[in-house]
Amino acid sequence: MASRLHQILHQSVTIDAPLALDSGQALPSVTIAFQSYGTLAADKSNAVLICHALTGDQYVASDHPATGKPGWWARMVGPGKPVDTDRYFVICANVLGSCMGSSGPATPDAATGAPLGMHFPVITIGDMVRAQAMLLDHLGIERLHAVIGGSMGGMQALSWASAWPERLGSAIVIASAARHSAQNIAFHEVGRQAIMADPDWQDGQYYGSDRAPTKGLAVARMAAHITYLSEAGLTEKFGRRLQGREAKTFGFDADFQVESYLRYQGLAFTDRFDANAYLYITRAMDYFDLAEPHDGRLAGAFASAKDVRFTLVSFDTDWLYPTAESRRVVQALQSVGAAASFVELSAPFGHDSFLLDVPALDRLIAGALRNGG
Amino acid sequence: MALRPDLAIIADAVPAGTRVLDIGCGDGELIAALKDKGVDARGLEIDPANVTAAIARGQSVVQGDANRDLIDYPAGGFDYAVLSQTLQTTERPDRVVDELLRIAPRAFVSFPNFAHWRVRLALLWNGRMPVTRLLPVAWYETPNIHHVTVSDFRQLIADKGIRVERAWYLSGDKPTSDAAASWRAEHAIFLISRG
Numbered sequence: 369m370a371s372r373l374h375q376i377l378h379q380s381v382t383i384d385a386p387l388a389l390d391s392g393q394a395l396p397s398v399t400i401a402f403q404s405y406g407t408l409a410a411d412k413s414n415a416v417l418i419c420h421a422l423t424g425d426q427y428v429a430s431d432h433p434a435t436g437k438p439g440w441w442a443r444m445v446g447p448g449k450p451v452d453t454d455r456y457f458v459i460c461a462n463v464l465g466s467c468m469g470s471s472g473p474a475t476p477d478a479a480t481g482a483p484l485g486m487h488f489p490v491i492t493i494g495d496m497v498r499a500q501a502m503l504l505d506h507l508g509i510e511r512l513h514a515v516i517g518g519s520m521g522g523m524q525a526l527s528w529a530s531a532w533p534e535r536l537g538s539a540i541v542i543a544s545a546a547r548h549s550a551q552n553i554a555f556h557e558v559g560r561q562a563i564m565a566d567p568d569w570q571d572g573q574y575y576g577s578d579r580a581p582t583k584g585l586a587v588a589r590m591a592a593h594i595t596y597l598s599e600a601g602l603t604e605k606f607g608r609r610l611q612g613r614e615a616k617t618f619g620f621d622a623d624f625q626v627e628s629y630l631r632y633q634g635l636a637f638t639d640r641f642d643a644n645a646y647l648y649i650t651r652a653m654d655y656f657d658l659a660e661p662h663d664g665r666l667a668g669a670f671a672s673a674k675d676v677r678f679t680l681v682s683f684d685t686d687w688l689y690p691t692a693e694s695r696r697v698v699q700a701l702q703s704v705g706a707a708a709s710f711v712e713l714s715a716p717f718g719h720d721s722f723l724l725d726v727p728a729l730d731r732l733i734a735g736a737l738r739n740g741g
Numbered sequence: 742m743a744l745r746p747d748l749a750i751i752a753d754a755v756p757a758g759t760r761v762l763d764i765g766c767g768d769g770e771l772i773a774a775l776k777d778k779g780v781d782a783r784g785l786e787i788d789p790a791n792v793t794a795a796i797a798r799g800q801s802v803v804q805g806d807a808n809r810d811l812i813d814y815p816a817g818g819f820d821y822a823v824l825s826q827t828l829q830t831t832e833r834p835d836r837v838v839d840e841l842l843r844i845a846p847r848a849f850v851s852f853p854n855f856a857h858w859r860v861r862l863a864l865l866w867n868g869r870m871p872v873t874r875l876l877p878v879a880w881y882e883t884p885n886i887h888h889v890t891v892s893d894f895r896q897l898i899a900d901k902g903i904r905v906e907r908a909w910y911l912s913g914d915k916p917t918s919d920a921a922a923s924w925r926a927e928h929a930i931f932l933i934s935r936g
Contacts, residue, residue, distance in 0.1 A: 702813045702818075705815060707783060707801040708801060709795075710803045710804055711802075711804045712789060714789070732796050732797055735798055738799040739796075739800065739801065
């Protein structure tokens with residue numbers, strides 16, 4: 369599966385400049401795959417960067433090249449939509465370490481031509497954002513009207529505001545946090561162990577073989593998928609209903625609808641995602657703590673971001689990135705005097721609410737984008 | 742839509758180019774008027790639907806509770822704090838007043854006067870907690886948990902050594918005099934500053 373995934377051609381640029389990484393290592397050059405929508409204004413003032421989540425990609429509003437499904441935020445981005453591509457030049461780049469055309473573990477080693485696999489250096493959210501800045505430099509965009517992201521995308525948006533506040537009008541951060549909690553790390557570790565325990569993982573050097581750790585990756589996705597939903601949402605959708613049968617089988621088939629659903633979600637995921645990329649990106653999220661370089665004081669991360677307008681949104685059923693984490697960011701922003709907006713929206717879908725039909729979110733994003741101007 | 746009379750007075754009194762925190766800002770009515778005249782106005786509001794409406798209007802408003810969340814604002818971060826029609830709903834109005842004047846050197850505080858003659862009459866003649874235009878909710882479900890009169894507020898301010906820079910008193914939407922305010926004002930607006 370992974371090999372087919374890596375045969376897709378993506379629009380990308382390769383920047384022949386080294387990227388110094390937080391780990392102390394460096395990438396000699398960086399390839400960044402990206403999509404753009406709308407038209408860049410003559411004064412380049414209307415650029416909006418959308419940062420995708422862990423398993424997202426640059427196809428924010430276009431059909432996915434592997435699955436053919438509509439873009440992951442097609443409901444939000446497009447002509448006349450809240451992120452209005454008639455007004456804004458929207459860019460979305462595949463994050464560093466991912467598997468949709470940007471530099472990552474499937475990238476060939478410059479010397480041997482073989483995929484790097486686990487020789488690809490461990491990257492951070494800060495590194496992802498540095499790669500995005502290189503892309504913007506390449507495109508000649510000095511300043512962003514706004515950066516928007518949900519979940520891991522929100523971490524990137526916060527990192528942008530922390531690292532380059534002068535390049536930013538506003539940051540819109542949805543269902544996110546300024547650090548990964550012990551619980552977040554714990555769930556990710558389950559996923560990584562599932563991948564690495566799959567004999568087909570082969571220490572990450574599976575690209576040239578006819579085997580790939582799809583079973584491990586599917587289990588990782590199943591575990592993670594539960595964390596994206598709410599208990600009430602799962603109960604409403606599946607309850608204890610059985611899958612295509614009248615009675616329990618007293619076996620280990622997918623008796624329950626929720627099992628069948630998770631198995632399908634796990635399997636479908638392996639068509640569009642690479643197991644090593646999953647390892648690298650979850651690691652980057654686990655390492656994320658914006659306050660760490662500032663002696664644990666989050667306000668220190670935003671010391672220069674007083675002129676950035678921030679909008680933070682959390683969801684009442686999101687237990688993965690709960691409201692308290694957004695509030696913590698808001699408190700830090702208020703202490704430095706930054707203009708911050710924050711609201712906890714009510715939505716039944718758990719963490720995934722930011723991707724789904726929550727009309728209040730549409731109004732908020734449209735308004736926050738106007739506020740940034 | 743015309744601005745609520747007390748908000749119109751505040752909007753008029755805030756100089757352009759200043760920074761204002763509107764506490765209990767609702768859906769951002771005052772913030773909109775202030776932004777129109779070149780004031781950097783932000784808000785704190787407890788009701789998420791109101792917060793959503795204000796952000797959708799392009800305003801900077803944080804969902805929060807005046808009882809708990811004012812401590813997150815740095816001292817002197819604003820030129821003016823505004824607390825309109827909210828003081829009487831807070832758990833400890835005296836502490837909220839302290840917070841206002843920590844966040845900003847000056848604050849506007851407006852509240853319905855519980856000693857207005859209609860209120861006095863209702864209590865005197867009927868022996869019932871009054872339900873009036875500005876106090877439209879029955880005693881058991883009113884959010885106004887600390888009814889306050891013009892005289893009460895003047896006393897609190899005096900006890901705290903806080904200066905009253907200006908005061909406006911409204912009967913309906915018409916101004917009424919300082920001397921008659923205790924009886925005739927349905928609504929009072931104070932501009933206070935650190936003593």
